[in-house]
Amino acid sequence: MSTGQGLVPGLTRRRRVQARESYSLCTAFAFLALLAACGERTTKGSGQVGGDSGVPLPDGQLPMSFLADSSLGDGNTACAVDVYKGERRPLDMVALLDQSGSMLDPPGNTKWDQVTSAIKAFLQDPASQGMAIGLQYFGLTLLKPVNGLACMTGADCPAPENSCDQGQCQTLSTSCDAADYSMLEVPVTPVPQVSAMILSSVARHLPAGGTPTAPALQGAIHNATDWATAHPADAVVVLMLTDGLPENCSPMDTASIGTSIVGPAANGMPPIRTFVIGVGDALQDLNNIAAAGGTGHAYFVQPGQEVALQQALNDIRGRSLPCSYSLPQPDGGTVDPGKVNVRLTNSSGSFQQVPQVAGVTACPSGAPAWYYDDPSHPTQIVACPSACALFGSDAGDRVDIAVGCATQALR
Secondary structure, eight states: OOOOTTBOTTOOOSOEEEEOGGGGGSOTTOHHHHHHHHOOOEEOOOOOOSSSSOOOOOTTOOOHHHHSOGGGSBTTBOEEOEEEEOOBOOEEEEEEEEOOGGGGOSSSSOHHHHHHHHHHHHHHSGGGTTOEEEEEEESOEEEEEEEEEEOSSGGGSOTTTOEEETTEEEEEEEOOOHHHHHSOSEEEEETTHHHHHHHHHHHTOOOOSOOOHHHHHHHHHHHHHHHHHHOTTSEEEEEEEESSOOOSSSOOSHHHHIIIIIHHHHTSSSOOEEEEEEESSSOTTHHHHHHHTTSSSOEEEOTTOHHHHHHHHHHHHHHHSOOEEEOOOOTTSOBOGGGEEEEEEOTTSOEEEEOBOSSGGGOOSSSOOEEESSSSSOOEEEEOHHHHHHHTSOTTOEEEEEESSOOOBOO
8 A cells, every 4th residue: 555645654554535626526425426426435444543542433434524525635636634533632730729727717618618529529520530630738837947946855945836856946837938839748640549539638637827829839830840741741730729819928919929930830831821719809819820820810709609619610620621632643654744634523424624823823813723832843733712612612523633635724
């Protein structure tokens, strides 16, 4: 079998589809008749789909859009097409949970009760299956050295801790050290395995202390960045749930936290976006953190509005789901990035071809399009915002990636 256009020599072709201009005279409703009338042929195969490993498509179930549409052809020149089902990248989340003393308000059904109940529902939601989640708390109240106070025993140190360690007095205080927050209490682990770990961890905690937002976010983002670097196929985000503005550890203004901590992370490589949920009143300044963190705005929920809190978590999960798809990696060869096309096929079988643009800045505001994560060495197909919304609008939709014909660019 000869190699098809769009694949380097040596690639074992899984599926071949001949696309010619003459297909425009045929209909997709009678494929056998189309073959007879047009004189074209389709070579059957096992059909490789999905991310890195791939899942076989049932024989004969290629999207009709690729069989009967001349737009994938190059004028009257035939080209061979391999079709792959697009698979979204996995989603990983580092959650940062406020355990300051004010979380115990109001008495009876506290903010802590409401937030942890919403987290439990989120973990049990079938839509969370496939995610991976880690958890850390802030602020952490830890024994820290008291500068200049040497000791032989605890009696040499001031009350209330009276603690001596390695010749230096220790005192309990809210940690301002980002390193303390970068070591997650619950490491990033897939759902559902992580569910019992998180619920057990939450049960061991009782809110107390202050709100050291800056070092907590810095530590969580550091952990998320390390995780994303070690798992380049995953999209990684940070989620902070809090009932207050920063009150411990500098910087304590949300604008500075945005520009110095979360903003660089959102614009870094790998990018780490930060979502924020505020539970309580007078928390609008948290918008500065969310906006700088690449998520637009914070979510605000009043105490007692548990359904709204669960809806906020669900919305964040939906917005966090990466709208990018792994570039197919067929066995025995590589893909020519200049011969890749994207199609959305819905549950009724109709389709829409999605054109390519040069990059995120070229994304049209009202029409779907896609671009490569790195034009020189692409590994991901990234959907523009309009395309991302379209791709998730129907549970029966399928994103298909066709390799072999010249890429159709937005005109």
